[in-house]
Amino acid sequence: MIQDKVRKEVSLDKTIIEKLKIKAQEDGRNLKNYLEKVLTEKANDDFEITEDYMKMIDEMLEKKEKGLINFTSWEEVKKKFNR
Template identity: 40%
Template sequence: MSKTKKLIELDDKAIAILEKQAKLQKRSLKNYIEYTLEDAALRYSEPSEEYKAMMDNMLERDEKGTLKYHSWEDIKAQYGR
């Protein structure tokens, strides 16, 4: 994957906040900003074909009434919580 350089300007308050978050994650400020932006971009991207197929299957099973649901209480009881 190729990379492109961009110059961005942020106010000092935003930089200070981002620096604190970067330190909490043991990252450099540059790395933290790049990671955060790439993560946000991925959330805006279209889901993978595998995910779409899985969701189509789930919707089809729901429409047919063959999809099984478990309540949160059942799950907690099963795992002893």
């Protein structure tokens, strides 16, 4: 399966990079691969959909269906703020 990946630049302090390089070597990985692994694990481990969150989303969708709220697309927001 081909994954749609996005490339991002990250700026870190030199001492942080050196510490991460050591951790990557200990894990048998290169720095880039280690960073991808750590960030993927962090993103997946910390995200949990709770009952309260599902209830909030259901309420928002009901309000949208009833025309009580409107959403602004990201493109419209960027145009408004000239970004």
